[in-house]
Amino acid sequence: MAVRPKTTRGQARRDQILRAAETVFGTMGYADASIADITREARTAQGTLYIYFRGKDEIFAELVAEMGRLTRDVIARAVAKCDGRLEAERRGLEAFLRFVAERPELYRIVEEARFVAPAAYRDYFTRFARAYRQQLERAQRAGEIRPGNCEVRAWALMGLAKALGERFVLWDRDTDIEEVVAVAFDMIEHGLAA
Amino acid sequence: MAVRPKTTRGQARRDQILRAAETVFGTMGYADASIADITREARTAQGTLYIYFRGKDEIFAELVAEMGRLTRDVIARAVAKCDGRLEAERRGLEAFLRFVAERPELYRIVEEARFVAPAAYRDYFTRFARAYRQQLERAQRAGEIRPGNCEVRAWALMGLAKALGERFVLWDRDTDIEEVVAVAFDMIEHGLAA
DNA sequence: TCACAACATGAATAATGATTCATGTTTCAC
DNA sequence: GTGAAACATGAATCATTATTCATGTTGTGA
Incomplete structure (x- = not known):
């Protein structure tokens, strides 16, 4: 057993x-x-x-954990030698969306884990958020980004990426990722205000 | 039957x-x-x-549809007599988070629908997105917000709200919603750039 | 080459829980 | 008041499937 x-x-x-x-x-x-x-x-x-x-749940949870390691790795690589947090933000988003495009099954599993393996799901996003927040805080101290609560921002940005992945990658298998990233990044960089 | x-x-x-x-x-x-x-x-x-x-699925789907009507209504009311899209953005986000706080069960159902009643789920968010996009486009024409693809922005903003709801309302039943809204709104308005 | 641990099999078990249906009960139009 | 339509019951059915286990097979260190 x-x-x-x-x-x-x-x-x-x-x-x-x-x-x-x-x-x-x-x-x-x-x-x-x-x-x-x-x-x-x-x-x-x-x-x-x-x-x-x-059992069935354990194998599912294992997939989620595996996926966690993989995603962190993919994003970390993409962001590694960007200079500036904003550039990293753009590259990270693009890498994430391309990853979802490449392994849509794996991404579906992570999301379903919210209901099937809540502990694994929470772990996945909490880990991710922690690293994300630290990056943002560092950038903030360096004066690269506006001051503000980075825990909230990290989760906001993760949510944004998830929604774009679901709508423009999983649902429409043929949208132009570059275009989506450009629009989203403009918003992340400058906000909506005219 | x-x-x-x-x-x-x-x-x-x-x-x-x-x-x-x-x-x-x-x-x-x-x-x-x-x-x-x-x-x-x-x-x-x-x-x-x-x-x-x-059957079991139908009753679930019915709950999702009911929830759709309800959420649209709550947000529409909250946003009704705001002047300016940005103000509406802030109020809408706050109303959404307070709604999630009040009926966490209902919101869990909507999210689970992604796997249990995909058609109902898709319908829920697609409808919502359509209205959202139209609001943004109107504001754009009025010169209130920067130009940019409003379909992408609508989904990005919805995702942002979802993630904040999950993390700061469902998981932490006692975070200060006002604080979260303030931080998120600053980002929505001005972006991250210093 | 032997012995033993590790690995592999797949049919049987056993629990679960959605759905049906034969049989009542209530409501209300006339 | 009566009859028919609408509503309500809950025990029995029936299919589904995760898990177990008694029985093989494979590989390897001595």
């Missing part, structure tokens, strides 16, 4: 199952996805899944 | 069940809520529910 693989073969099986779960959960959603669907996709027996995971 | 009530009694029962469903779905979530839970809360027999609703 839920053992960490000790051989290469075991590691491979575990991965095989995780990848299958990603596909199945991502396309059918948690409720409609059955263990049978996942193991069929993974080409293993149902019992095999229970060697590596405690 | 799913009949529109023709008497006062019928109307009352249907409502009774809807209110019970609101409570039960709102606190336990769709998956964990059973028909038995709902009818117990409503003090009716399980079969009664099926007189007025086709």
Whole structure:
């Protein structure tokens, strides 16, 4: 029951199952996805899944955690050698949207986690927000951005990115991401006031 | 099977069940809520529910639609006699957050609809976005706000509001909404640039 | 090559809970 | 007052599926 693989073969099986779960959960959603669907996709027996995971929720939560590491990594890379927070803001948003475009299933899983694996979901966004806030505070101290509560701003900016991803990437698979980023960034930089 | 009530009694029962469903779905979530839970809360027999609703999904979708009417109404009222779009933006955001604070269950339902009743969910936000965009375009023509794609902006602003609601209202039941609104509004008005 | 740990199988189990339906009860138009 | 339509009941049905487990198979260190 839920053992960490000790051989290469075991590691491979575990991965095989995780990848299958990603596909199945991502396309059918948690409720409609059955263990049978996942193991069929993974080409293993149902019992095999229970060697590596405690159950349906645990494998889902694991995907969310994996996704957390991945997203943080993608954004961090994109933002790494930007000079100036505003530039980082633009690049980060663009990287995020492109990432959603590339792995829409994974992103759906993160959002569904809000209801299926609340702890994992909260963890995902809380971690992200903490880092985000620190970046903003640093920029604020450097006088790059207006003063103001950076916790609130971090969450506002995350929400903005999520909504754009949902509407312009998941729903319309063919909108011009660059255009969306440009418009959003103008708002982030200068606000709405004429 | 799913009949529109023709008497006062019928109307009352249907409502009774809807209110019970609101409570039960709102606190336990769709998956964990059973028909038995709902009818117990409503003090009716399980079969009664099926007189007025086709099934578990339909009653859920109905709640989402109801919620749509309600939110639009609340925001419209709050924004009604503001002069200037920016003022409306501030008041609208505040009204939204206070609404989430007052009926957290209902708002949870709308968000869960993304996975449980996608059509209702999409309808909810698409309608909202349409109205929002029109307001922004009007303000733009009046020279009140900077020029820019208002469809993108509308979704960005909706996402921002959603995230703030989730983090500062649903998670922290006691943050100072006024403070959050002030910070967010500063960003909406002037952006981040120093 | 043996022994043993790790891995793999898939049919059986067992719980759950949405939906139906045969049987009442209430309302109200006439 | 009566009959028919509307409403209400809740126990039985029925399908679905997560999880277990008794039984194999594979790989490897000594």
